[in-house]
Amino acid sequence: MVRDRIVRLYEVGGPEVLRLEAVPPEAPRAGEVRLRVHAIGLNNSEAQYRRGEYPLRDTTFPTRLGRECSGIVEALGEGVTSVSVGDVVSTIPAFDIQRGGVYGEWAVVPAGVLVSVPDGLSHLEAAAAWQQYLTAYGPLIEHSTLRPGDTVLITAASSSVGRGAIQMARLLGCRVIAATRNPAKRDLLLASGAHHVVVTDEEDLASRVSAITDGKGFRVALDPIAGPGLRTLAEAAGHQATIFEYGQLSRDPAPFPLLDVLRKSLSIRGYTLWEITLDAARRRRAVDFISGHLARGTLRPAIDRVFRLDDIVEAHRYIESGRQTGKIVIDVAGDSDGERQPRSP
Amino acid sequence: MVRDRIVRLYEVGGPEVLRLEAVPPEAPRAGEVRLRVHAIGLNNSEAQYRRGEYPLRDTTFPTRLGRECSGIVEALGEGVTSVSVGDVVSTIPAFDIQRGGVYGEWAVVPAGVLVSVPDGLSHLEAAAAWQQYLTAYGPLIEHSTLRPGDTVLITAASSSVGRGAIQMARLLGCRVIAATRNPAKRDLLLASGAHHVVVTDEEDLASRVSAITDGKGFRVALDPIAGPGLRTLAEAAGHQATIFEYGQLSRDPAPFPLLDVLRKSLSIRGYTLWEITLDAARRRRAVDFISGHLARGTLRPAIDRVFRLDDIVEAHRYIESGRQTGKIVIDVAGDSDGERQPRSP
Numbered sequence: 001m002v003r004d005r006i007v008r009l010y011e012v013g014g015p016e017v018l019r020l021e022a023v024p025p026e027a028p029r030a031g032e033v034r035l036r037v038h039a040i041g042l043n044n045s046e047a048q049y050r051r052g053e054y055p056l057r058d059t060t061f062p063t064r065l066g067r068e069c070s071g072i073v074e075a076l077g078e079g080v081t082s083v084s085v086g087d088v089v090s091t092i093p094a095f096d097i098q099r100g101g102v103y104g105e106w107a108v109v110p111a112g113v114l115v116s117v118p119d120g121l122s123h124l125e126a127a128a129a130w131q132q133y134l135t136a137y138g139p140l141i142e143h144s145t146l147r148p149g150d151t152v153l154i155t156a157a158s159s160s161v162g163r164g165a166i167q168m169a170r171l172l173g174c175r176v177i178a179a180t181r182n183p184a185k186r187d188l189l190l191a192s193g194a195h196h197v198v199v200t201d202e203e204d205l206a207s208r209v210s211a212i213t214d215g216k217g218f219r220v221a222l223d224p225i226a227g228p229g230l231r232t233l234a235e236a237a238g239h240q241a242t243i244f245e246y247g248q249l250s251r252d253p254a255p256f257p258l259l260d261v262l263r264k265s266l267s268i269r270g271y272t273l274w275e276i277t278l279d280a281a282r283r284r285r286a287v288d289f290i291s292g293h294l295a296r297g298t299l300r301p302a303i304d305r306v307f308r309l310d311d312i313v314e315a316h317r318y319i320e321s322g323r324q325t326g327k328i329v330i331d332v333a334g335d336s337d338g339e340r341q342p343r344s345p
Numbered sequence: 346m347v348r349d350r351i352v353r354l355y356e357v358g359g360p361e362v363l364r365l366e367a368v369p370p371e372a373p374r375a376g377e378v379r380l381r382v383h384a385i386g387l388n389n390s391e392a393q394y395r396r397g398e399y400p401l402r403d404t405t406f407p408t409r410l411g412r413e414c415s416g417i418v419e420a421l422g423e424g425v426t427s428v429s430v431g432d433v434v435s436t437i438p439a440f441d442i443q444r445g446g447v448y449g450e451w452a453v454v455p456a457g458v459l460v461s462v463p464d465g466l467s468h469l470e471a472a473a474a475w476q477q478y479l480t481a482y483g484p485l486i487e488h489s490t491l492r493p494g495d496t497v498l499i500t501a502a503s504s505s506v507g508r509g510a511i512q513m514a515r516l517l518g519c520r521v522i523a524a525t526r527n528p529a530k531r532d533l534l535l536a537s538g539a540h541h542v543v544v545t546d547e548e549d550l551a552s553r554v555s556a557i558t559d560g561k562g563f564r565v566a567l568d569p570i571a572g573p574g575l576r577t578l579a580e581a582a583g584h585q586a587t588i589f590e591y592g593q594l595s596r597d598p599a600p601f602p603l604l605d606v607l608r609k610s611l612s613i614r615g616y617t618l619w620e621i622t623l624d625a626a627r628r629r630r631a632v633d634f635i636s637g638h639l640a641r642g643t644l645r646p647a648i649d650r651v652f653r654l655d656d657i658v659e660a661h662r663y664i665e666s667g668r669q670t671g672k673i674v675i676d677v678a679g680d681s682d683g684e685r686q687p688r689s690p
Contacts, residue, residue, distance in 0.1 A: 226601070269612040
């Protein structure tokens, strides 16, 4: 069976614009590697891109999509020595998707974005790991000086980044408060490692955080929402706390909470994982840290649901439903069939 | 002539609530020092306090006022060994004004807030130095990693902190852009050391900063205004820039500029000089740095106008007029009479 199907976008629009079609595998150019893709991790940002909500600078259609996958090295471009054919690798999401998009049975990506898949990690898990842990790594480790016992607040906590951040903050010995709008997610978040869960549709976040921290407030918050809730975060913040904003899930404008910012010397900081992935030294530190914990099992990506590549449209519908708690993964090579195997090239 | 007059506040209100009255000098308690005050530096925050715009926690009337002065040590409380009677000192503004307010001919302050007045600096200058340079020190030195050639934007640039910040940023080798609303202040700001002046009522700040920096934007901004202008600051900011908010001169709400914050990984950070003055190590570094430059004349406080203690009400009216460009100082002991003397105990 020829496995040469890839997903391409001929226009922006709803999930149905994702077209699965047979395209002969391209030869990798200098510095590139072709992968036989085993599993793909989906990200909300890909649905936004598909809907045309990203500025599509220099995009020509058809374009590929997707930045997270795990697979086997199949061909090397000129000058590539960092990996060999047959290596089991996953991609860290730091490259151009126009050429390098990974939705499909094959993908051509820059060699520099490949990392070895640690022993014991399945393709599905390896494809689910990097976006979430790299995103959490910046605010929690590279840009903060969190110490054991410090309180970390994580909003939209049942997202894959949220759950990854809960795990990582616990690794650091922090007290983790997870905020979610949905009461149905409380138990899941406690099981994921959160010490406390605040259901923001039912409880007042600031007073709950105050009660939990004996009035001290949190030291670091990770928030992909912004909007009017930014004021509540500033209220719940401790002295000299930092609020990391890494998304814009709220469509409503955010007021700048000047009084709390002044009174508590707060920092509100925008953050994208490009700050880690495009900086060689930071990226090396982050990859070493995360790989080590993936190998030991002290970080373990939570997978919500697995789809087949044929069901990519349905998978995108699901990602837009907001019902997931953890990562949505495409099992391209049937690795999840039958008995669960660590990995099967 | 007995010189025992001090300024007290029996109620909050307009400048006329400042009462100058004879009160016998108090004995300093353990850890305190009594000063014979020669000059007082006025601050806008004192007018706000007088108007009742600060939360008057635990204030009992009558209360004293003022935190910046220069003078001579006159009496020592128990256990004070850091200064001797006759020393020429000034106060760094980090103590309770209820007991320690310095508006008057004498003041009793904690010994720990006294610093030696460097040779060559007059009492008037020594009373004008600390609030402005300590305020500028935090954002420019302690909380940033500015390098020569980096661009610093200073808003409300003709204020005393603004002018102090211009001098300090130039010491670091930075390119300084001063923003002011008033075209009449352009020449003064250029003479104060600003490389560029943007008159915000006449010019578009973001496009001027972009033109000056070849599209790179500023690295650090010091802004005591906030309000709707925060959006413009975010527009003018460079990648990973920091905007320090240290006041609330604007009465209008500030929108949080999420898109620029995300796109450029901006930090917006609240700042008060208490972050420096209440932290022993930071304060020592700051005082050493500023004292050294005051002694060499590489920092030199700009004095806008000198009043007599009898004219304290008029001085407060003037501070509220917003017409000053630099520091307003009260000459308590007549040091500015006749020929200018470096200091005259």
